[in-house]
Amino acid sequence: MEPQASLLPAAAVLAPAATAALIVLLRRAPALRDATLVIGAVITFAIILTMLPAALRGEVAATHLGELIPGASLSLTADAMGMIFALLASLLWVLAGFYAIGYMRGDQATNQTRFYAFYALCLSTAFAVAFAGDLLTFFIAYELLTVTTYPLVTHKGDDKAIRAGRTYLGYLLSGGVLVLLAMAIVFASTGQLTFEAGGFVADHLGSGMIILVFALFAIGFGTKAGLMPLHAWLPGAMVAPTPVSALLHAVAVVKGGVFAVGRMIGFVVGPAALADIGVQTFLSAVAAATILVASIIALRQDHLKRRLAYSTIAHLAFIVLGFSLASETAYEGALFHIVNHGALKITLFFAAGAIHIAAHKDYVSQLDGIGRRMPFTMVAFAVASYGLAGLPPMGGFLSKWHLVLGALEAGQPVFAAVMVGSGLLTAGYLFPIVYRAFFKPLPGAAAATADSPASDAEVVATAPASASDAPPATLTIEAEHAHAADDHHDDHGEASPSMVVPLCVTAGLGLLLGLGDLTGIYDLAAKAAAAVTGGGP
Helix, strand or coil: CCCEECCHHHHHHHHHHHHHHHHHHCCCCHHHHHHHHHHHHHHHHHHHHHHHHHHHCCCCEEEEEEEEECCEEEEEEECHHHHHHHHHHHHHHHHHHHHHHHHHHHCCCCCHHHHHHHHHHHHHHHHHHHHECEHHHHHHHHHHHHHHHHHHHCCCCCHHHHHHHHHHHHHHHHHHHHHHHHHHHHHHHHCCCECCCCCCCCCCCCHHHHHHHHHHHHHHHHHHCCCCCCCCHHHHHHHCCHHHHHHHHHCCHHHHHHHHHHHHHHHHHCHHHHHHHCCHHHHHHHHHHHHHHHHHHHHCCCEHHHHHHHHHHHHHHHHHHHHHCCCHHHHHHHHHHHHHHHHHHHHHHHHHHHHHHHHCCCEHHHCCCHHHHCHHHHHHHHHHHHHHCCCCCCHHHHHHHHHHHHHHHCCCHHHHHHHHHHHHHHHHHHHHHHHHHHHCCCHHHHHHHHHCCCCHHHHHHHCCCCHHHCCCCCCCHHHHHHHHHHCCCCCCCCCCHHHHHHHHHHHHHHHHHHHCCHHHHHHHHHHHHHHHHCCCC
């Protein structure tokens, strides 16, 4: 169906930008400034919802933006795939707005106006990525997304944040250079940059050039998606405030990276062309290796946000693997997982931020018994962990089920086995956190037991026989974290409602996505997958 002229895609991009401008103007009225962040998010979500009925009917709203270079138009189109990303981003932005206000106030953060303004701006560029109707618009939007998130990554302004920011820009802008080169080759060879379901380069490029273009796109977008070994910027970016970490992992940069891989495979090169030359198998192998290696690294991380960061790297590779398998069911499962991973991972990061603000604890080894003091936060964490492991009836099970079936449909049982096995690894690095929170005693209780009077016989029995039997003078890293945390904030409860309510809602969303097709988002995924693989209009 031909795109229908509409200003709504442009309105969805401009609303967050206008929100950012208002936030700056209201910098001297903090209450109004903070309210503007949430109101802008609600308005943007409403704009995107108005486009949903038409998208479900197969209609595409489009805004023509003119030509930047001769023969290459800039455009925004609300097709099924773009609507999936935009719906996810806009809904989570509403919840993240409330959460960010509670976090920044609780952390007594400085430069809050700058933070909220760039928070809104990066959503504006994320919606431009979602609705880009051509490679040129997509490239510009994605590079702007990188630039607008940089001040958020470096918000703390210390040496560690600045170093992380340099790494962040170095990796992502280098990936952008490769994408630009691939885009130039495509345009010179085809005279076209407009996305087309099923791809458009196969009739214009030989197999050698298709391999080159695919490699440039895969490395460029793979860097932004955090595929190994191009992932180093992502764990480093965890120095940012937790609302930024949540945004990067659930909505913005890395999710935009896997979305870009899906666009490239489905709307530029084409699954059929890739299957003919077999080049996508290499990308599938890299994604499968990333799933395993990142999950194993996550098992060893004591810092909670770093453990979640490596979890993200693994689960983004699930999505890349689904796109690369070139089967309809796998492509559909990859789109499902964009949505389900977004809801589940933002819950985990929200919980990590709530723990940081309420308990001032950032390490897994500090979390013994914390579920007794923060039951809502840790139950939400447990629900999201269960869903991310791919267990029913959570939405994570539904998307992983489609990914595994898609791998078998593509004749790749090894990749199916990797995805099934990774569920055990996910449980291995998330479930122990839940166990610590609910089934281990609070540090204070353990200390009280240790300080209770002992009999003379017990003292004699436990006393070291000689100096050589005495415990080492230094504590382990885990014990240092635990003792440092036990000195303060042991009487904490939950974080503020503006933080706890959003994380409970996102955990509930992860469950609801497994029970039904909310707002038709799975129907959109099925339509997009069918169009890309030739199974539908």
